[in-house]
Amino acid sequence: MDKFPAQRRGTTSSAVFKSLLGAVLVAIVVSTSLGLSLSHNPLVATKVPINAAQIVQQCQALHVLPGPPKNFHHRTESDRYVAGTPPTLVRNATIWTGRVSGYEVITGDLLIDKGIIQGVGKLRKSALEAYKDLAVIDAAGAWVTPGIVDMHSHLGVDSVPELHGSDDTNSLKGLVLPWLRSLDGLNTHDEAYQLSISGGVTTANILPGSADAIGGQAFTIKLRPTEERSSSAMVLEPPYTLNGTHVDPSLPPRWRQMKHACGENPSRVYSGTRMDTIWAFRHGYDTARKLKEKQDVYCSKALSGQWKGLGEFPEDLQWEALVDVLRGRVKVHNHCYEAVDLDGMVRLTNEFKFSIAAFHHAHETYLVPDLLKKAYGKTPAIALFATNARYKREAYRGSEFAPRILADNGLKVVMKSDHPVLNSRHLLYEAQQAHYYGLPSNLALASVTSTPATVLGYDHRIGFIKPGYDADIVVWDSHPLTLGAAPKQVFIDGVAQLKTPHFNKKPNFFQRVPKTPDFTKEREAAIKYEGLPPLEAKTAKLDVVMFTNVNSVFLRHGEKVRESFSAAKDGDNGVVVVKFGVVSCVGTSFDCSVEEYGSDAQIIDLEGGSISPSLVSYGSHLALHHIDGESSTNDGKVYNPLKADAPSILGDSPVIRAVDGLQFASRDALLAYRSGVTVGVTAPSSSGFLAGLSTAFNTGSPHKLADGAVVQDVAALHIAIDSSTPSVSTHIAALRNLLLGNGEGEIGSLFASVVEGNLPLVIQVQSADIMATLINLKKDIEDRSETNIQLTFAGANEAHLLAKEIGEAGVGVILSPSRPFPGSWKSRRILPGPPLTRQNAFAVLAAHNVTIGIGIEEQWSARNTRFDVAWAALEANGALSREDAIALASVNLERLLGVNTPSRDLVAIKQGSLFDFEGKVVGVISPQRGVVDLILQ
Ligand SMILES: *[C@@H]1O[C@H](CO)[C@@H](O)[C@H](O)[C@H]1NC(C)=O
Ligand SMILES: *[C@@H]1O[C@H](CO)[C@@H](O)[C@H](O)[C@H]1NC(C)=O
Numbered sequence: 038m039d040k041f042p043a044q045r046r047g048t049t050s051s052a053v054f055k056s057l058l059g060a061v062l063v064a065i066v067v068s069t070s071l072g073l074s075l076s077h078n079p080l081v082a083t084k085v086p087i088n089a090a091q092i093v094q095q096c097q098a099l100h101v102l103p104g105p106p107k108n109f110h111h112r113t114e115s116d117r118y119v120a121g122t123p124p125t126l127v128r129n130a131t132i133w134t135g136r137v138s139g140y141e142v143i144t145g146d147l148l149i150d151k152g153i154i155q156g157v158g159k160l161r162k163s164a165l166e167a168y169k170d171l172a173v174i175d176a177a178g179a180w181v182t183p184g185i186v187d188m189h190s191h192l193g194v195d196s197v198p199e200l201h202g203s204d205d206t207n208s209l210k211g212l213v214l215p216w217l218r219s220l221d222g223l224n225t226h227d228e229a230y231q232l233s234i235s236g237g238v239t240t241a242n243i244l245p246g247s248a249d250a251i252g253g254q255a256f257t258i259k260l261r262p263t264e265e266r267s268s269s270a271m272v273l274e275p276p277y278t279l280n281g282t283h284v285d286p287s288l289p290p291r292w293r294q295m296k297h298a299c300g301e302n303p304s305r306v307y308s309g310t311r312m313d314t315i316w317a318f319r320h321g322y323d324t325a326r327k328l329k330e331k332q333d334v335y336c337s338k339a340l341s342g343q344w345k346g347l348g349e350f351p352e353d354l355q356w357e358a359l360v361d362v363l364r365g366r367v368k369v370h371n372h373c374y375e376a377v378d379l380d381g382m383v384r385l386t387n388e389f390k391f392s393i394a395a396f397h398h399a400h401e402t403y404l405v406p407d408l409l410k411k412a413y414g415k416t417p418a419i420a421l422f423a424t425n426a427r428y429k430r431e432a433y434r435g436s437e438f439a440p441r442i443l444a445d446n447g448l449k450v451v452m453k454s455d456h457p458v459l460n461s462r463h464l465l466y467e468a469q470q471a472h473y474y475g476l477p478s479n480l481a482l483a484s485v486t487s488t489p490a491t492v493l494g495y496d497h498r499i500g501f502i503k504p505g506y507d508a509d510i511v512v513w514d515s516h517p518l519t520l521g522a523a524p525k526q527v528f529i530d531g532v533a534q535l536k537t538p539h540f541n542k543k544p545n546f547f548q549r550v551p552k553t554p555d556f557t558k559e560r561e562a563a564i565k566y567e568g569l570p571p572l573e574a575k576t577a578k579l580d581v582v583m584f585t586n587v588n589s590v591f592l593r594h595g596e597k598v599r600e601s602f603s604a605a606k607d608g609d610n611g612v613v614v615v616k617f618g619v620v621s622c623v624g625t626s627f628d629c630s631v632e633e634y635g636s637d638a639q640i641i642d643l644e645g646g647s648i649s650p651s652l653v654s655y656g657s658h659l660a661l662h663h664i665d666g667e668s669s670t671n672d673g674k675v676y677n678p679l680k681a682d683a684p685s686i687l688g689d690s691p692v693i694r695a696v697d698g699l700q701f702a703s704r705d706a707l708l709a710y711r712s713g714v715t716v717g718v719t720a721p722s723s724s725g726f727l728a729g730l731s732t733a734f735n736t737g738s739p740h741k742l743a744d745g746a747v748v749q750d751v752a753a754l755h756i757a758i759d760s761s762t763p764s765v766s767t768h769i770a771a772l773r774n775l776l777l778g779n780g781e782g783e784i785g786s787l788f789a790s791v792v793e794g795n796l797p798l799v800i801q802v803q804s805a806d807i808m809a810t811l812i813n814l815k816k817d818i819e820d821r822s823e824t825n826i827q828l829t830f831a832g833a834n835e836a837h838l839l840a841k842e843i844g845e846a847g848v849g850v851i852l853s854p855s856r857p858f859p860g861s862w863k864s865r866r867i868l869p870g871p872p873l874t875r876q877n878a879f880a881v882l883a884a885h886n887v888t889i890g891i892g893i894e895e896q897w898s899a900r901n902t903r904f905d906v907a908w909a910a911l912e913a914n915g916a917l918s919r920e921d922a923i924a925l926a927s928v929n930l931e932r933l934l935g936v937n938t939p940s941r942d943l944v945a946i947k948q949g950s951l952f953d954f955e956g957k958v959v960g961v962i963s964p965q966r967g968v969v970d971l972i973l974q
């Protein structure tokens with residue numbers, strides 16, 4: 038790479054050249070006077086290389102730190118401006134600018150043109166009159182924020198739908214590979230670009246994966262399609278090193294980004310240990326340091342005119358990027374979780390004198406803020422998930438309170454997606470949850486806009502709403518910290534991204550910041566217990582518990598959920614009296630008077646909160662796994678009868694029962710309980726085709742022998758048809774054979790029950806083609822047997838394509854994930870919902886009277902079921918009521934999974950409802966166990 042080709046020599050370089058000659062002359066005088074040059078001809082010593090000026094330039098430039106050129110803010114047009122983009126005026130907006138520490142909100146207008154923001158607030162008429170073809174959007178008071186910036190994404194390199202050609206995230210060619218560049222794998226056809234834009238994401242930092250200690254260089258891109266349709270055209274401020282272009286040498290360099298990873302991932306991939314990984318880092322940094330020192334010696338000679346024998350500038354294409362890290366010109370993004378690893382990295386930064394821009398994932402950072410402050414240079418920012426934790430040892434002590442705790446310690450907090458680990462379309466949801474668990478609203482909004490923009494080094498143009506900044510703007514349908522907030526329009530570089538945006542009317546209180554609950558005690562416990570605070574609920578001491586100040590009460594009536602009390606209808610907040618775990622009075626304080634019950638009752642003020650049926654979780658390994666990534670903590674996988682026979686000791690064609698592998702009191706189960714999910718239904722963990730018999734259990738129980746721990750031994754029979762090994766058609770053939778009564782042993786008798794309609798069959802399937810085949814198969818079998826098979830599709834991303842047929846066939850559907858993602862080819866035809874489509878899959882299936890449930894994929898998210906159901910209902914455009922929303926994760930799910938001993942648990946929510954970021958679950962009312970459990974720290 039030639040960084041400084043000769044053809045671009047400007048005035049600056051000739052001036053440098055003159056001063057260089059002066060330096061050479063001085064050098065000769067000095068050396069002569071010291072008598073050092075006697076042995077050689079001074080005329081030869083003064084022979085200056087032909088490219089001396091470039092060398093001097095290069096040497097002087099070595100110490101220039103990155104940043105925008107001085108005149109950057111005088112620009113009137115963006116380098117990313119798309120010619121022909123109409124100037125746009127967004128009128129009457131409520132603008133969160135990101136300025137003044139995230140406290141500034143301006144009510145007024147926003148003018149964008151030439152790819153940049155031209156005006157914010159009260160705009161002069163004369164300024165507007167200058168525009169002829171001004172596109173005008175009436176925001177009618179809507180919230181507007183800067184575009185969302187995702188600091189940790191693999192969009193385009195770990196692209197979807199997943200195909201063999203689509204994983205360009207990790208190189209396995211070594212532990213230290215600073216010369217690799219994520220841009221070289223950036224697929225411009227990833228289906229997630231459009232989806233993420235529809236969630237308001239405008240910029241993403243595309244990192245290599247974490248298999249290596251140094252995985253390579255990252256590139257920050259804008260997500261919109263470009264006219265050139267190239268990967269390069271997406272890059273924001275491409276570093277000049279990217280294509281070896283020489284630019285005006287007086288310009289400061291642009292920021293570069295690099296991925297580092299410590300701990301488990303690199304150790305695992307290279308079957309080494311943490312010791313090996315840190316050594317690999319030290320060896321790499323030592324190599325870079327030696328090269329840097331050579332360069333510095335070379336340059337001090339060149340700059341003082343000692344040209345003799347100087348030769349070429351020491352350079353090495355493999356190490357130049359790491360040398361740039363040592364020169365403070367690279368933002369280092371360090372995947373690093375545990376105290377032990379953070380400590381190793383902090384030591385490394387001090388040994389080699391470089392700084393880390395951010396620790397990512399960083400699940401233990403909130404426990405060691407003082408350690409983080411010892412890092413060399415600037416204290417690293419911390420990039421986190423909100424509630425995605427406990428999936429491996431490194432994440433086991435993760436806390437939902439980490440963002441707040443870190444902020445309290447003065448650290449910068451960023452919320453990130455790690456897309457496609459989390460679908461970055463919903464990155465804002467991470468900020469919303471961080472806010473719910475205590476991060477102040479100004480910092481929560483900043484955590485996905487201005488803070489990542491600043492950490493990446495692009496705060497001179499993105500992350501804020503300010504004249505002269507890139508026109509990356511989102512107009513929201515509700516306050517961005519409310520559940521389900523969705524864009525009405527997204528601008529990137531001033532170009533509107535949503536052609537025909539669809540949005541729903543939200544309740545009025547969604548236009549303000551949610552009043553989040555107080556989690557002070559929980560936060561303190563997280564620190565006190567080093568991430569493992571006790572989570573068990575405590576049983577109320579008194580037999581009578583009175584919930585006062587109740588705004589609404591929802592109860593189960595058979596297979597429906599109904600609102601039994603509402604302050605709006607009944608005139609005032611009410612009272613719910615519970616005796617021995619059974620609701621004995623619901624009504625006004627007149628109906629259920631304190632005089633009658635109060636003296637012997639424990640009184641709990643719900644502060645305008647509510648009481649609802651508890652929820653059910655299905656779809657993950659809840660209660661079969663403690664830590665997904667740690668096989669020793671899990672039940673393990675069952676055998677796959679399509680691949681091998683079961684060991685004969687198991688008897689004739691055995692079917693495994695999940696109830697036999699239940700493990701109680703996992704942190705995910707207890708957290709689910711504390712969030713109003715009191716029942717889990719889990720099937721054995723399949724390794725293909727047959728999973729086995731699911732079981733229903735109480736998520737709050739301490740062990741299997743406790744009262745009410747196992748709700749139902751056997752719920753349904755589960756199989757999966759989503760693998761192509763052996764072929765999908767082979768899976769279908771096996772299923773047909775079993776349904777025709779040709780199965781042997783236990784499999785045979787269970788399928789006989791399925792055909793008789795006595796045991797529901799739950800099939801994990803995403804593809805509409807496979808679902809269509811299954812509908813035909815069901816009909817064939819039922820025609821022969823004259824029975825009704827209870828069939829449920831779980832997963833069912835593509836079910837909306839067959840809504841009518843699924844409804845007519847009487848098949849139930851569990852949508853999982855509830856917010857669809859085209860992760861694989863067989864699940865790619867999703868109905869994304871607003872703002873891309875008018876309806877979501879829930880609305881379409883409900884219109885065909887399909888019984889719908891909601892599912893999850895990973896157990897950490899069981900606790901978020903309340904938000905999942907509320908969000909599904911919000912996006913269903915009126916097709917689902919609040920009662921229907923609760924039913925998705927209670928009565929419907931039980932029916933679809935064959936749970937015929939329904940839970941009668943109720944949950945008490947303080948200050949709000951299950952459906953918002955205001956309510957907090959404080960109690961579980963259990964008639965079966967005859968108690969009220971209190972969830973208080
Ligand atoms: C701005 O929008 C709000 C909410 O729709 C409305 O009440 C107000 O009158 C509007 N103001 C202007 C200046 O249009
Ligand atoms: C190389 O990068 C520079 C700086 O981003 C850009 O202006 C130039 O167009 C690029 N050249 C080519 C050939 O891509």
Ligand SMILES: *[C@@H]1O[C@H](CO)[C@@H](O)[C@H](O)[C@H]1NC(C)=O
Nearest residue numbers: 841844845883884885886887
């Ligand atoms: C759904 O059920 C309702 C009420 O039973 C009925 O009126 C409607 O026609 C049904 N819709 C479809 C598409 O079957």
